[in-house]
Amino acid sequence: MSDQLPPVAVSAPGKVLLAGGYLVLDRKYTGLVFGLDARIHVHIKPVATGTGVTISEITVESPQFEGAIWEYGYRLAGGGGGINVTQLRADADLSLNRNPFIETALAYALSYISNEVPGMITPAHITILADNSYYSTSSPSSRFHDFGVPLSAAHKTGLGSSAALVTAFTAALLSHYLPSNVFDLHSERGRRRVHNLAQAAHCAAQGKVGSGFDVASAVFGSCLYRRFSPSILTSQGEPASPNFAANLRNLINESGEGAEWDTEILKDRVKVPQGLRLIMCDVSCGSQTPGMVKQVLKWRQDTGEEAEELWRRLQQSNEDLAQELVNLAENGGSYDKLKDCIGEIRTYIRKMSAMSGVPIEPPAQTELIDACCQIEGVIGGVVPGAGGYDAIALLIEDKEEVIQKLAKLLDGWEVKTQAEEGPSVGKVSILGVREEMQGVRMEDSRGYGDWIEYALEK
Ligand SMILES: Nc1ncnc2c1ncn2[C@@H]1O[C@H](COP(=O)(O)OP(=O)(O)O)[C@@H](O)[C@H]1O
Numbered sequence: 533m534s535d536q537l538p539p540v541a542v543s544a545p546g547k548v549l550l551a552g553g554y555l556v557l558d559r560k561y562t563g564l565v566f567g568l569d570a571r572i573h574v575h576i577k578p579v580a581t582g583t584g585v586t587i588s589e590i591t592v593e594s595p596q597f598e599g600a601i602w603e604y605g606y607r608l609a610g611g612g613g614g615i616n617v618t619q620l621r622a623d624a625d626l627s628l629n630r631n632p633f634i635e636t637a638l639a640y641a642l643s644y645i646s647n648e649v650p651g652m653i654t655p656a657h658i659t660i661l662a663d664n665s666y667y668s669t670s671s672p673s674s675r676f677h678d679f680g681v682p683l684s685a686a687h688k689t690g691l692g693s694s695a696a697l698v699t700a701f702t703a704a705l706l707s708h709y710l711p712s713n714v715f716d717l718h719s720e721r722g723r724r725r726v727h728n729l730a731q732a733a734h735c736a737a738q739g740k741v742g743s744g745f746d747v748a749s750a751v752f753g754s755c756l757y758r759r760f761s762p763s764i765l766t767s768q769g770e771p772a773s774p775n776f777a778a779n780l781r782n783l784i785n786e787s788g789e790g791a792e793w794d795t796e797i798l799k800d801r802v803k804v805p806q807g808l809r810l811i812m813c814d815v816s817c818g819s820q821t822p823g824m825v826k827q828v829l830k831w832r833q834d835t836g837e838e839a840e841e842l843w844r845r846l847q848q849s850n851e852d853l854a855q856e857l858v859n860l861a862e863n864g865g866s867y868d869k870l871k872d873c874i875g876e877i878r879t880y881i882r883k884m885s886a887m888s889g890v891p892i893e894p895p896a897q898t899e900l901i902d903a904c905c906q907i908e909g910v911i912g913g914v915v916p917g918a919g920g921y922d923a924i925a926l927l928i929e930d931k932e933e934v935i936q937k938l939a940k941l942l943d944g945w946e947v948k949t950q951a952e953e954g955p956s957v958g959k960v961s962i963l964g965v966r967e968e969m970q971g972v973r974m975e976d977s978r979g980y981g982d983w984i985e986y987a988l989e990k
């Protein structure tokens with residue numbers, strides 16, 4: 533037993549893109565992204581194998597959900613293809629319950645690890661534990677609630693579960709299998725590798741290259757983010773295809789001329805003044821981000837200079853907001869300018885909505901944010917990310933009475949949507965989350981008590 537690798541645990545935060553939705557897809561512009569104190573935790577422990585028995589299996593389990601267990605066999609692929617990961621079936625008649633984010637992140641991370649230090653991959657049991665706010669608007673008493681439904685039936689609150697998961701999962705695998713002189717999550721170099729690997733795996737699992745602000749904030753925490761050039765990921769190839777491992781190594785380690793990722797993470801351009809906090813409200817209707825992105829980008833392309841002018845003005849307003857937050861954090865002062873900055877952003881977003889015909893800040897959300905802003909202690913609010921009917925993010929004074937007044941306002945509030953399928957009505961709930969500056973981090977692997985035992989007993 534003594535030669536077994538020690539257990540590890542890693543967590544990564546959720547996100548909210550407070551300003552820069554759509555703009556951040558283009559490297560000319562930036563996004564103001566906050567990490568949130570809702571985290572996804574990944575715990576890895578070795579599985580003892582009996583003498584003479586060689587099994588090459590990794591089991592991944594998400595015990596908060598029904599049937600959320602995935603078993604994988606792994607082996608070295610020929611032709612330098614890295615590690616081939618195959619999901620195992622408990623029963624030949626059962627259909628496979630696939631989890632593309634886990635499967636892809638596993639294939640990418642194991643391929644990278646086996647190329648860095650051959651022969652390191654021993655059987656393991658991996659447990660995923662997500663803070664409740666990812667799937668719940670109430671506050672269950674248990675730290676990691678048993679939702680009692682399959683993952684596919686869970687209500688997602690839009691905090692970026694897949695990015696936090698892929699980031700924590702990747703960092704945990706590298707920390708578990710690689711010696712600390714090869715990989716160290718505490719070092720800048722280590723975090724950069726996690727970032728590159730998680731971005732590559734997340735894009736591959738999603739089947740598209742987004743701006744990556746969610747993975748970047750999961751790794752580095754709150755920041756002003758400029759995306760990587762999408763071309764970095766275009767010639768990567770599939771896991772198990774010839775030379776996948778060597779190509780992946782060059783991509784992740786940024787080796788060779790011109791191989792450096794051009795992502796920009798500006799941490800010191802983001803601050804929250806003392807006495808203020810972010811708060812998120814979930815709107816139960818939801819919007820389909822990919823459809824909205826397509827429409828907005830098409831409108832931008834068709835419209836040319838007029839759209840570009842709007843993009844430039846919005847970028848300026850977003851930068852003004854970031855700057856005023858830093859200014860107040862460092863020097864104090866009244867919130868008047870901050871309110872103006874948020875107001876200006878909303879004016880441009882509504883213009884973007886009206887001109888593109890995409891409901892980014894639709895009238896029902898305008899009404900909701902305006903009503904919240906009437907409450908004393910609410911500085912301002914926006915539709916975060918792609919906007920739509922998903923959520924609102926508010927900047928408020930960090931006082932319990934402000935939250936209580938908000939809760940009273942929102943109780944019974946109805947957001948009426950005009951979706952293509954017909955009108956519907958959504959409820960609004962405050963999520964128990966706030967901003968957090970820190971990104972991915974090591975956790976005490978003994979700090980999960982029964983949750984890990986429970987996971988293994990089932
Ligand atoms: N707790 C979890 N355990 C296992 N997989 C998860 C968990 N949370 C999220 N995922 C994975 O992430 C997917 C959701 O990702 P996505 O639809 O992009 O939502 P989000 O916007 O929250 O990232 C799920 O289908 C699943 O594959």
Ligand SMILES: C[C@@](O)(CCOP(=O)(O)OP(=O)(O)O)CC(=O)O
Pocket residue numbers: 548549552553554555556557690691692742743744745821825916917918919
């Ligand atoms: C439009 C975007 O710039 C921002 C979307 O932000 P959201 O936070 O709305 O994203 P989802 O979690 O995928 O719903 C697209 C992008 O940057 O990739």
